[in-house]
Amino acid sequence: MPIESVNDFVLRFANVNGSGSASANEMFARAVMRMGIPVSPRNIFPSNIQGLPTWYEVRVSEAGHLGARGGTDFMVAMNPQTWDKDVASIEPGGYLFYDSTKPMPSGKFRDDITVIGVPLTAICNSQYTDPRQRQLFKNIIYVGALSALLDMDVAVLEKLIGEQYKGKEKLIQPNIHALHLGRDYALQHLTCPIGLKLQHSDGVGDRILIEGNSAAALGAVYGGATVCAWYPITPSSSLAEAFTSHCKRLRTDPETKQNRYAIVQAEDELASIGMVIGAAWNGARSFTSTSGPGISLMQEFLGLAYFAEVPAVVFDVQRAGPSTGMPTRTQQCDLINCAYASHGDTKHILLLPEDPAEAFEFGATAFDLADRLQTPVFVMLDLDIGMNQRLCRPLRWDDSRVYDRGKVMTAAELEAGKDFGRYLDVDGDGIPYRTYPATHPTKGSYFTRGTSRDRYARYTEEGGAYVDNMQRLLRKFDTAKDLVPRPLRANCEKPTRFGVIYFGSTSPAMDEAIAMLSAQGQHLDRLRLRAFPFHHTVDDFISEHDFIFVVEQNRDAQMRSLIVNECGIDPARLIPVLHYDGTPITARFITGAIGDRLDTLKVTPLRKAAS
């Protein structure tokens, strides 16, 4: 039986990289959102510019589930290279849409799916002579056909075309024409609509559709960053590029047309972090964006920033490692590399946004935290959040907010004779005062170094002074626990011995999994971590449950290690749930993994039963 569903299915476009399909596919996804239906698009792409397979998956979910679901109900198979695999991946009862210009042998299809052929190439060739036009309009034509098959409101698509080509009016009519070529063909030759339908809904509200990298970059603009130094690396490049375009729009001096920012594409990641540290030492808010291999290269400098206590903000858009790994696939695999970056005893602040809205918030807050704590702060994105458009609450900014520049001693304070010891803990929170260079002609200067020094920044190799300093750094890290974003807890309706800890891009899949588990009668309390170091409520949550699942997207259960290590928890109580094949984690996976374990854990142990 063909699948029947309104506003709840997964549609996947299988394309060839570089064929211009991305903008047509995105237009389709945005049209779904405009119809008020929650939508979650994802790019699945290779490390390649042109020629290799690429997919664009659109999950439509009236219920608002934004995590990847797994499986495909409707396949737009535009890539002969991946045809067999694409056809095989369709759910039983699903639909296959293909270009029927050339006849396909019947063995290339399946009996249990509905096959829909549209002669896209033939339509294009009859309308256009320019090869590039033939290629680009083919994408719009299939969107037009989809609009008829799925019973979409075509006015929404027409409006989007108008908006997309605003300022290039000449392109509007040809695109609308192409849209209708496809739509009209489907209406005339095919059964429309099919079992899958899109109907106007009110499930979107005031939410926006934005990529995490763009939102994080906007966070850096709002957070007052003026210096950005970066080196291109997937999947983080679009963060620095978004910062560049946001700044052009939002940070140009209206009178002089000069830039209130400086962006350097550095020669490598070492130089990037060096520039960030140099700028921050000199009182400017600065950041870099990178991915795992870049973090590896920055290790030495990160230790310097930790030990010399220089603020720095690093956006790490994580991808699958180790080494070059799978550079275009998502993971949460840099946690330990960032949390304990560099040689010697180091600990760093990590922020763990769940979506673009939080990437914006944490992107801005990271600069306050870095200045307050005088230390590197990592914003841990991943490819799933960073390079996909995600439906999320609108970005908000409180105009009464003032940047927290931390403890910076002023010329007036120095002049008044206030005691300045660069590494002197005057307030008991482990955070000393600093001065910016050139503050005062004769007071407050100091020599910043990565070598050991006393409380007044004088070089020393005395063991006592070294230990004193290292202990203060620990106190500072304790202070951080109350300053970083707190974990968010949600209890299930009934008391339970089981809990689940998760973070970052796992969030939407976890929300859905909790609902699925609950429907099966399996109840868990949950805690979403939003930062490292852990707030004491993490310890509380763990102590209140017998077993806690720790769900993460890496092989080695890195977050679980951090919890065991930092909270001193018996590892036996923390059950790893690990997804690391490079695809985003799904609710189906979590439900399966947790559901199975819950059943075994619920069996009363023999010893206990006998006693």
Place this chain on the structure above:
Amino acid sequence: MTYLTKPKFQHPDLPKNALGYTHRDYEGKISTLCAGCGHDSITAAVVEACYELSIEPHRVAKISGIGCSSKTPDYFLGNSHGFNSVHGRMPSVLTGANLANRDLIYLGVSGDGDSASIGLGQFAHCIRRGVNMLYMVENNGVYGLTKGQFSATADRGSKSKRGAVNSDNAIDLAALALQLGASFVARSFSGDKTQLVPLIKAALEHKGAAFIDCISPCVAFNNHAGSTRSFDYVREHNEAVNHLDFITGREEIKVDYEPGSVELVKQHDGSTLALRKLAKDYNVNNRLAAMSYLLERNAAGEVVTGLLYVDPESDDMHAGMNTVAQPLNSLSDKDLCPGSSALDKINAALR
């Protein structure tokens, strides 16, 4: 080195500069380098240059990498902020600092290990970006702190203290700086203060990437026969192309030298450099000629010193970036944060 603390006592009649500061106000901590180290002479030259220019010490940011040379910023300009960073990475830290506040004077101090080996990449990119700074390499051809290994600037065929002969070709940092677009390139010798001090003064005043390769013999590991970085060798082979007297633009130029022997180079900021020509026909404004002259004399075994090249029309990184005149680190929240109304518009465009 000495274990004595520096006495605070000073002669009441010590001469003062235009700011009313004495030499002592430009000094730093007591050096911990070996007695007789060439680097200490460079430190003294920096103190002298800053004193003579009447620079406010706190307006200088001293940034270095790791090594003997990189320790020296602690020994001059005690009222300046200093940053002894990571091995070979001074250029990036200095670049970042300069981005944050374009108004300060940036003095980058490095060594030949720091700049020609581990930091060659950052050296190159910092120069090609035209960062407004004085980048000074205290070049002794040897790793001092790790006891005498050859550095990448050691000449092929030169002998180490233990008798090993260097079979690798030397990197000529001044030649590289010329190729990379430095707008001020000089080479000097720590043993020739009269040559070095005016060069440092001119480089500090220069707008753009100024580079000085300062040969500075290592008395502990590279001052023996067979070394091409010893005091004796450099003195014997030193071929200065000119002698620089730095003259600021506001003062009338008085030249006491023979007609034809002095070249006046007008700078972008209105100041003028007066050069006593020592090498006939040497043109200090010709990058290509300077490169070829360096290679030619180097092949002849000479150490060419003096002001090798200056671009009178030089500019810096900020000009290329079109950054605002006000230092970025002093922009207010209002200058930086676009506010909620701009964000509302952005949200609207994302629906």
